[in-house]
Amino acid sequence: MTASGAPRPAFAPWDRRELPGLFGVVESARRVGNYKWIEMRLFEALGGWVATVPELDVKFVLGRQCYHHAWHAELWNKRLPELREMNTERLTEPPNEEMVKFVDAVRDPEAPELTIEKLVGVYRVLIPRKVAAYTFHMNATSRITDAPTIRSLGFILQDEMEDWREGEMLLQSLIQTPEEVERASRRQQALEDLIRSAGGITGPGTLGNPEGQADEAAEGVSVG
Amino acid sequence: MKKILPVEELARDSRFVRARIEDAISDPRQAKVSERNTGSARLEPARPAAADRARQLMHGIFVGEIQALEGAGRTTFDFDDDEIPFQLKLDMARQCWDESRHCEISVKLSEHMGSEIGEFTEATFLYEAACAPDALLRLTGVNRALEGLAIDVFNTMKEFGDVSGDPVLAACEDWMLADEVTHVKMGSDWLRRLTENDPERRERALEFQRTVDKLFSLGGFRGETDENPIQLARKFREMAGFSTEEIDDLSEVATEAQEEARAAADALHGVASGD
Numbered sequence: 081m082t083a084s085g086a087p088r089p090a091f092a093p094w095d096r097r098e099l100p101g102l103f104g105v106v107e108s109a110r111r112v113g114n115y116k117w118i119e120m121r122l123f124e125a126l127g128g129w130v131a132t133v134p135e136l137d138v139k140f141v142l143g144r145q146c147y148h149h150a151w152h153a154e155l156w157n158k159r160l161p162e163l164r165e166m167n168t169e170r171l172t173e174p175p176n177e178e179m180v181k182f183v184d185a186v187r188d189p190e191a192p193e194l195t196i197e198k199l200v201g202v203y204r205v206l207i208p209r210k211v212a213a214y215t216f217h218m219n220a221t222s223r224i225t226d227a228p229t230i231r232s233l234g235f236i237l238q239d240e241m242e243d244w245r246e247g248e249m250l251l252q253s254l255i256q257t258p259e260e261v262e263r264a265s266r267r268q269q270a271l272e273d274l275i276r277s278a279g280g281i282t283g284p285g286t287l288g289n290p291e292g293q294a295d296e297a298a299e300g301v302s303v304g
Numbered sequence: 305m306k307k308i309l310p311v312e313e314l315a316r317d318s319r320f321v322r323a324r325i326e327d328a329i330s331d332p333r334q335a336k337v338s339e340r341n342t343g344s345a346r347l348e349p350a351r352p353a354a355a356d357r358a359r360q361l362m363h364g365i366f367v368g369e370i371q372a373l374e375g376a377g378r379t380t381f382d383f384d385d386d387e388i389p390f391q392l393k394l395d396m397a398r399q400c401w402d403e404s405r406h407c408e409i410s411v412k413l414s415e416h417m418g419s420e421i422g423e424f425t426e427a428t429f430l431y432e433a434a435c436a437p438d439a440l441l442r443l444t445g446v447n448r449a450l451e452g453l454a455i456d457v458f459n460t461m462k463e464f465g466d467v468s469g470d471p472v473l474a475a476c477e478d479w480m481l482a483d484e485v486t487h488v489k490m491g492s493d494w495l496r497r498l499t500e501n502d503p504e505r506r507e508r509a510l511e512f513q514r515t516v517d518k519l520f521s522l523g524g525f526r527g528e529t530d531e532n533p534i535q536l537a538r539k540f541r542e543m544a545g546f547s548t549e550e551i552d553d554l555s556e557v558a559t560e561a562q563e564e565a566r567a568a569a570d571a572l573h574g575v576a577s578g579d
Contacts, residue, residue: 120385123397128305128381130400131374131431134315136407136421143373143404146380150397157390169385190305192315 101222102288108226109163111217113171114282116156118183120172122206123149125187134192138199138250145246148239155232162228175283182274196254197267203247204264205271211240213281216288307382308435311428314374319422320367325429330568345524345533347460349468357533358464359417363424365457366410368450373403375434375446388439395490399447402483409476416472433516440498444509447491449516452541452554454484456526459537485544492545518557523565527558 091097103111126146133139160168174180186201218233255264280286316322347357376399383393414420433445458481465474499506521527526534536558541551 120390120393124381124393125305127377127379127397127400128309130377131309132305132313132315134317136317136411139315139370139373140404140407143377143400143407146377147397147401150380150394153390154394172385187305 097223099222099224101226102220105163108217108221108229109160109165109171111213111282112156112159112163112229113165113168113173114175115214116153116160116168116172117174118179118206118210118281119149119153119156121183121187122202123147123153126202128187129198132190132192133195133198135195135254138195138254141246141250145243148243152236152239155236159229159232174278175281176278178274178278179281179283182271182278185271185274196251196260196264199247199251199254200264200267201271203244203251204268205275207240207244207247209275209281209286211237211244213286214240216286220288305381308437309378311432311435314371314428314431316426321422321425323425323427325427328427345531346535347464347533349464354464354468355417358461358468359414359419360424361457361461361533362410362414362417363419363421365454365461366407366414366421367426368430368454369403369406369410371428371431371434372446372450372454373400373407375431375442376400376403378435379439379442382435383439392439392494395494399487399490402487406480406483409480413473413476429519436512438509440495440505440509441512443491443494443498444513445516447487448495449513449520451484451487451491452517452544452546453520453526453534455481455488455540455544456534456537458484459540460534463535481540485540488541488544488546514553514557517554518561521558521561523568524558524562527562528555531562532558 123146126142126149130139130142130146133142157168157172160171165171174183186206189197189201214233214237218230218237221229223230251264255261347361348354351357376396379388379396380393380400411421430446430450433450434442436442436445458477462474462477462481465471465477495506495509499509524531526532526536528536536551536555538551542548546554
């Protein structure tokens with residue numbers, strides 16, 4: 081036990097959190113707005129598809145995960161005003177038109193025989209991209225100043241990883257023939273090309289820009 | 305994917321057999337069935353056909369849960385951001401998860417009761433109410449009318465589990481009952497919020513609810529007498545936001561539906577016997 085009144089450091093030796101992060105309030109809010117937008121489009125798609133898939137196990141998983149992404153959207157919607165965006169609708173938007181094209185393509189399949197195409201879009205393209213974008217944000221932002229965002233990212237990433245695994249297992253059980261392998265591959269390739277054009281979940285720079293990191297850090301210092 | 309998926313396009317595997325409720329009700333054999341006097345229509349273990357009836361009801365719950373899941377899911381998708389509030393979409397997504405769990409519970413309970421998927425037919429009237437073009441009609445038709453019926457059904461099944469010594473059935477029904485009270489309350493709250501300044505729209509929505517309520521009283525299926533297999537669960541309906549007056553109205557609707565069914569059966573009997 082320390083002597084009464086003896087000073088202790090504000091941070092324990094193992095607490096290595098630092099100031100600042102790679103981006104400030106404005107950039108963080110922009111990204112959070114993009115996150116909310118993509119979570120909304122995803123939970124709508126999963127909800128809409130429930131009625132279009134004949135496989136009962138897939139139907140039930142989509143119903144469950146629909147809520148996971150709605151909850152993520154709700155967390156981001158609550159975070160936006162805390163990042164000085166009082167009109168949350170203003171920043172609830174895609175990063176660019178290419179992202180809209182990508183999401184339209186992901187949500188396009190409707191026929192009951194297209195379950196593989198539906199699931200590939202979500203579990204082999206969109207969710208991996210979300211995991212990457214969220215992980216980058218968590219690693220790049222300040223763990224002190226942007227801690228509320230990090231807390232939400234932690235909860236959301238846990239959902240994303242579990243949902244990703246569950247979806248991938250469904251896909252592996254559905255893909256039984258060489259033709260189905262081909263279908264899944266073609267679908268993945270087409271969607272990868274679209275999201276590559278979009279630059280990722282928050283547009284170009286979703287996973288940072290190695291050449292521009294010094295500038296972003298400077299912005300973080302000045303804004304944060 | 306298009307907005308508003310018609311009922312004919314609901315995706316099912318090969319075990320499901322679809323039937324029209326109108327065909328069942330107008331089946332001439334119903335006249336013979338209605339002639340039998342088998343005492344109380346309540347679901348009671350002493351009745352010889354109680355186990356079969358409970359299995360059939362369980363299957364009906366299962367297909368109803370699938371359609372409720374599909375309906376809630378479609379409401380998250382069918383309306384753009386400027387058509388319904390963000391929070392309503394979130395509530396519908398939450399309902400999706402709840403209905404998905406109910407489907408899982410129903411499949412396991414069906415197996416527990418000795419039934420299987422496809423043993424009985426599926427009528428699609430629940431989804432038909434769930435894909436109305438106006439979101440408010442979905443809330444009154446599904447969340448208040450049909451989820452309200454689910455309160456009555458689950459409470460009846462829970463009581464059947466209690467009196468027949470089946471704690472698994474009773475416990476599962478009680479869990480689902482808790483969710484349904486939440487869904488009905490959700491419908492009541494949204495009805496009030498969306499029509500706060502539009503009493504005419506509220507009245508139209510409530511009229512749709514009355515129509516669905518009457519349809520789902522199914523010729524005496526639900527009510528408050530011994531002639532009704534499904535009993536009106538007043539206490540839980542009050543918890544879900546129904547006023548006493550609304551429950552009284554519903555009871556009257558159920559009585560009317562039963563009388564109309566009796567008249568229809570008499571007419572059918574007349575035709576069958578050549579009178």
